Amino acid sequence: MKVEGYWLASGILGVTGSVMQRVRDAGADAIVTKSIGWIPRKGHSGPVLTTSHGGLLNAVGLTNPGIDMFESEVVALKEAGVSVVLSIFGSSVEEVTKVAEKGISYGPDAIELNLSCPHAEIAQIAHNPELTFEYVSAVKDVVNCKVFAKLTPNASDYVSVGKAAERQEPMPLWLSIL
């Protein structure tokens, strides 16, 4: 897949194969899916959006159908020739590894590891270099594609966190305000 270009960020429309194809048709070079976990998850009860300081703040709560149910969406996208980055998360190293193993079998071009959703149980991972290394290396051990670590600038020492993510071998890093 081409790493350069316009990518749809995770969680923005990236839930069904047909909507993601429309985003590609509108010009996106690659689509990052909504973050998918091991089991279905409802997320927070509404309202999940509010205005703040002239902008908007959201806290969706990682709503997703679970990795088993997401197979058809990834397969539909690949059949339509879309570059797909499957975003995944897990509340433990073991759980995220299971999600990665299952997810890679659907044929995405790359995996993005959500390590920092600020209002969920995974919030602290990308604040801690050792934990970040454990998650990244466990996932890299079970997949044969590019892995993007999605970090957070809210970490007090995000340079150390980024270096820990790269420790296994140099890899692309995705720093995001979640």
Ligand SMILES: Cc1cc2nc3c(=O)[nH]c(=O)nc-3n(C[C@H](O)[C@H](O)[C@H](O)COP(=O)(O)O)c2cc1C
């Ligand atoms: C409604 C909504 C849902 C999101 N869901 C996810 C998600 O599931 N996983 C993730 O890694 N990021 C998620 N994000 C964060 C975005 O991918 C992105 O990192 C964030 O919006 C910052 O980029 P921006 O400044 O261009 O908005 C979500 C953002 C929004 C607004």
